[in-house]
Amino acid sequence: MRTFRTPCANNNGFSTVAAVTALLILVALFLFPRFVESPYTLHIMILFFLSTIMGGSWNILGGYTGQYSVGHAAYFGAGAYTTMILMQYKQVPPWYGIWGGIAIVVVVALFIGSICFRLRGPYFVLASIAVAEIMRLTAMNLKDLTNGAEGILATEIPPFTMGGTVITDFLTKVPFYYIGLVLAILTIIVTWLVQNSKLGYCFQAIREDQDAAHSLGINLTIYKNIALIISAVFTSLAGSFYAVYIGFIDPPTVLALDISVQIVLICIIGGIGTIYGPVVGSLVLVPLSEALRSNLIAQAIFKTGMVSEESGIGVFLKDHLAHAHALIYGILVVIVILFMPDGVLGFIKKLTAKKAVTGDRLTVTE
Amino acid sequence: MAILEIKHVSKFFGGLAANSDVSFEMGEGMIMGLIGPNGAGKTTLFNCITGYYPPSRGEILFKGERMNGLQPDRVCKLGMARTWQKVRPLAKMTVLDNVMVGALCRTNSLKVAREMAMEQIRVVRLDLRINFPAGGLPIGERKKLEVARVLATQPQLLLLDEVMGGLNPAESEEIIRLILDIKRRGITQMVIEHDMKAIMRISDRIVVLNSGEKLAEGTPEEIVNNRDVVTAYLGEYHA
């Protein structure tokens, strides 16, 4: 009997190394807050987890199923608002509130799906943007429910208790660190499960050629909606998590178009339709955006001593580099996309594939 | 009983009648050749039969059941599968994964699907390519992949749209043998083909389409001796 490789386990040597590495990283991540107490570092890690959850969720619908939604802020915002409204106005603790968020998001997703899945390609993209914008405008104007443009500020998170003992009172960043870590791992596990099941095959077939998939017995409506619901539910969880962690939401921070774009970028940068693409994308984008936002680049230039902080150029850099962070961020993203069309993971894969050329001619693809 | 009955099928695109009032039947286990000049409406007829779009008029019965208005996935599940004239590989997926997608029409288990897929891959002799991305295959192997993938859906009726188009003589010969092999397995086939020699050799009966209408139907001998066919169709080549 001929042996053949399955898409998940390339060969045994590699997967053992990968498994051990993954385990070590996991242990390190779980022990991390014991050794690092700096709230700022923990904050960056939490943002990294959040970004991984958001990218991982989009990846199921956009990366695997090929439905390029640029309206995922709709699900992020719906989760954030539901959990926040329940917590702040109805005294429902967030660990129950998130289920409310999920329920609402499923309804929203099925509604959006019924409109957008009739459309293909750029029309689908535009419709997904339009629906998310409608959600944002609704949140702006439904002042009784959402407090409109003023947003909602969380005054306090109830402590999480189990059988009378307080597990955590959410006063430090540590509980959020662990919640984020667990949700991020959960997102990766779900992606792995999808990729290694009939769902993953049907999703990818739809992505590669919708008509061919249809003619091979795949019910497009059912599978697209399954992908959408998985994707929306995890985006909603990310939104709820964000809302409770930051403690403040308003339409521009949880329902705006740039959130939708940000979510897509995480995957494009890391590698679309791969399990670890969103992780890699977050590893690149979160530090990059933090460095630009906190003006680390200007600081670094001053440190080299080439420009003094007090000189005219120095003042200019200090004033403008921070404000220009969106622009620089955009330019860097464009550069990555131009030179790594399959994301960082695809780029690494190509480099290693070139090395394998001499080994086995059949594995050469390009 | 006929496995497929086409009854007065017409398909209009705006004012253009791509199929008009086409009727014929197919018996179980046979190979029906479908020929006609470019633009005669052959592919359109396939599209109507397999639910890609509904016929404008007329009726399509598969195993006695009315197929009009059924979606392609339902049609495939009922046992009727088609290949595409312009091949549609799932480019970024491997050859094995492509064929597994077809097999997953009949099972929810990846393990079972993998076995079913390997069986069809061996039939078309793509064993050495299983881990190759489908988008990187040369045309001859893409056509074979197309056939393996529909075979994996376990069809009773197979519709092949120009699977020999663009192939060299050796590759065509391989496909001919494949089609005869599929017939031996008891699968009914309708085959669109431009290569006259090939179609005469493999078909039990032939339907000739011209400008959307059925021009003639009969055994290969009847067709080569039919004057209308010779002038309207073969004349194109032999005039």
Ligand SMILES: Nc1ncnc2c1ncn2[C@@H]1O[C@H](COP(=O)(O)OP(=O)(O)O)[C@@H](O)[C@H]1O
């Ligand atoms: N989707 C479509 N819209 C408009 N016209 C079409 C469409 N599909 C096919 N046609 C027209 O119908 C006629 C038959 O096409 P087709 O069935 O592809 O022919 P064949 O497969 O016999 O070469 C052609 O004139 C073609 O231009």
Ligand SMILES: [Mg+2]
């Ligand atoms: Mg055609």
